[in-house]
Amino acid sequence: TRGKRTPRGLDVVHEMPGVRFTVVEGSETDVRKSKAVKRYAPDVEIRLNEPDVNAETPTLDAADYEGQPGDLFQWDKADLNVPQAHEVTEGEGTRVSVIDSGVLETHPDLAGPLNLDLSRNFTGDGGDHNPVGGDDHGTHVAGIIAADNGGGAGVNGTAPKTDLVDCRVFSAEGGAAFADILAAVVYSANVGADVANLSLGAYPVPRNDGQFGRFYGKVLNSTMTYANKEGTLLVVAAGNDSADLQHDGNVISLPNEGAQALSVAATGPIGYGLSFDPEDLRSPPESPAFYTNYGTNAITLGAPGGDADTSLTDPIGGVPAYAYDLVFNTVFSVDDGVQVPGYGWKAGTSMAAPNVAGAAALVKSANPRYNANQVESALKRAADVPSGYEKAYYGSGYLNVVDAL
Numbered sequence: 001t002r003g004k005r006t007p008r009g010l011d012v013v014h015e016m017p018g019v020r021f022t023v024v025e026g027s028e029t030d031v032r033k034s035k036a037v038k039r040y041a042p043d044v045e046i047r048l049n050e051p052d053v054n055a056e057t058p059t060l061d062a063a064d065y066e067g068q069p070g071d072l073f074q075w076d077k078a079d080l081n082v083p084q085a086h087e088v089t090e091g092e093g094t095r096v097s098v099i100d101s102g103v104l105e106t107h108p109d110l111a112g113p114l115n116l117d118l119s120r121n122f123t124g125d126g127g128d129h130n131p132v133g134g135d136d137h138g139t140h141v142a143g144i145i146a147a148d149n150g151g152g153a154g155v156n157g158t159a160p161k162t163d164l165v166d167c168r169v170f171s172a173e174g175g176a177a178f179a180d181i182l183a184a185v186v187y188s189a190n191v192g193a194d195v196a197n198l199s200l201g202a203y204p205v206p207r208n209d210g211q212f213g214r215f216y217g218k219v220l221n222s223t224m225t226y227a228n229k230e231g232t233l234l235v236v237a238a239g240n241d242s243a244d245l246q247h248d249g250n251v252i253s254l255p256n257e258g259a260q261a262l263s264v265a266a267t268g269p270i271g272y273g274l275s276f277d278p279e280d281l282r283s284p285p286e287s288p289a290f291y292t293n294y295g296t297n298a299i300t301l302g303a304p305g306g307d308a309d310t311s312l313t314d315p316i317g318g319v320p321a322y323a324y325d326l327v328f329n330t331v332f333s334v335d336d337g338v339q340v341p342g343y344g345w346k347a348g349t350s351m352a353a354p355n356v357a358g359a360a361a362l363v364k365s366a367n368p369r370y371n372a373n374q375v376e377s378a379l380k381r382a383a384d385v386p387s388g389y390e391k392a393y394y395g396s397g398y399l400n401v402v403d404a405l
Contacts, residue, residue: 010034013124014183018190019226021219023179041216045175046202048101048137051240051291051347053308057323059136059333059344062108066153073328074155075272076144076304076355079285082158085401089365091159096145096195096361097188097232098354099181100138101170102131104332107139107341109154110164113146118191119166122180125173131339132172136331140346141199142166143330144354145361155329155343158358158401159365165193169200176200178216181255182223189230194364194375196227197357198236199350203243203293204251221259228260233372235357236261237349239293246295246392257298262360262376265393266292266305266352273316273324282309286386288393292349299395300376301383303359305352306345319345327351359401366405378404 010026023043024031031040077083095115102121105114119129131138148160167184169176181200188196224234236256238245245253256263266289271282278285288294289307306326313320326345333340356379363375370378382404383397 014122014179016183016186018230019186019223021223023183039215041219043177043179044202045177046200047175048170048200049240050137050350053310053322053326054346054348056320057326057345058319059331059342061333061340061342065343072276073324075269075278075285076327077156077158078278079304080158080355080359080399080401082401085362085405088405089362091146091162091358091361091365093368094159094194094361094364095163095165095192096159096197096357097165097167097184097193098138098142098145099167099169099184099188099196099198100141100200101135102129102138102168103142103164103166104131104136104139104339104341106339107330107332109147109149109330110139110142112148112150113160113162113164115163115165120187121168122184123169123171123177125171127172129166129168131168134334135170135174137199137350138166138168140329140331140344141197141350141354144327144351145197145358147330157329158355159361162361165191182219185223185227185234189227189232193232195233195235195357195360197354198234198255199348199353201237201239201253201256203239203241203253204248205254207250207252220255224255224259224261228372231372233360233375234261235353235360236263237353238263238265238299240291240348241293242291243293244295244392245293245298253293253298262300262356263298263395264349264353264356265294265299265302266347266349267302267398268305268307268347269325270307270309271312271325273319273321274312283307286389286398288389289347291347292393294392296392296395299393301356301379301396301399302394303352303355303399305349306347308347356399359399359404362401363404
């Protein structure tokens with residue numbers, strides 16, 4: 001829009017202070033005729049694209065989980081040596097935003113880290129920041145970052161002492177408007193988030209498409225650059241299409257291939273549940289997951305997101321064996337319309353990204369003077385490509401939390 005002029009006949013949805021863009025709603029005729037609008041592009045909706053394996057994984061409510069060895073299920077935290085990193089910091093003095101489907105504020109492992117005053121709903125569905133219906137994707141992502149069981153029977157995130165801000169961008173209908181996502185990015189920067197986690201994306205998007213062409217690319221890249229300049233590191237899931245983003249023709253994956261994005265591919269073990277022995281696996285935790293997108297210049301880091309061999313169906317403790325190779329953390333189930341906090345398994349670059357986001361919070365906590373680029377640089381310098389694997393799946397390498405500190 002031009003300056004501070006109000007577009008007549010249009011509703012302002014997001015003002016996005018700090019960037020020179022405004023989200024408005026109205027007919028395309030009114031937008032085109034408005035003298036306050038310099039250029040525009042229609043919004044698009046994205047939907048979560050999770051690996052199929054997630055549809056069959058169980059959820060344990062608090063009663064079912066009581067007495068279970070939670071740390072044993074969290075192979076991702078063990079492989080990243082998160083307990084050792086916690087001897088240095090647990091994320092104190094940092095803030096992380098979760099731009100996703102909402103974080104359940106009644107979950108006992110998230111009530112401590114979650115900042116209710118700053119959490120927002122960016123959709124127009126009339127609800128608050130909490131998830132709608134049974135969509136526990138954002139709750140799982142938030143737990144990977146910051147779950148804090150307080151020494152109880154729950155689970156832990158990588159940065160349990162960070163200040164967690166929930167930015168819900170997925171509506172009651174299940175989709176997320178790209179404009180709402182960008183507004184949440186700007187908001188995260190403006191409330192001082194050190195890290196924003198985006199376990200979402202759209203692929204494949206034609207580079208020359210009218211909606212994502214020169215104008216929309218400028219909006220996206222300008223918004224992401226603004227957040228980075230304000231000190232917010234954007235950690236973004238690389239996507240779950242098994243796609244080579246380096247050689248996929250004239251298409252792009254967004255927002256992980258946008259400006260300043262730290263793009264995360266997923267890794268995971270095979271066979272962990274067969275013995276719960278990290279030395280007795282069919283493939284190690286740092287091996288690329290079957291679904292992950294890849295591409296040397298399109299990936300910044302690889303991190304635990306879970307893998308699966310669905311032929312491992314025999315139940316162990318009432319859970320299919322393959323599920324233990326997924327990432328275990330906070331979820332919820334729905335009982336007679338009520339969201340019941342619990343724990344469960346999911347796989348995806350959606351799970352790998354928050355492992356990096358939590359690590360970034362630890363780096364920032366240990367080095368409070370670091371800006372966003374310095375935090376990313378520390379993570380990249382500490383990472384190495386595992387022996388015997390292709391760089392295309394890791395960019396700078398596999399996440400190494402302890403050395404990054």
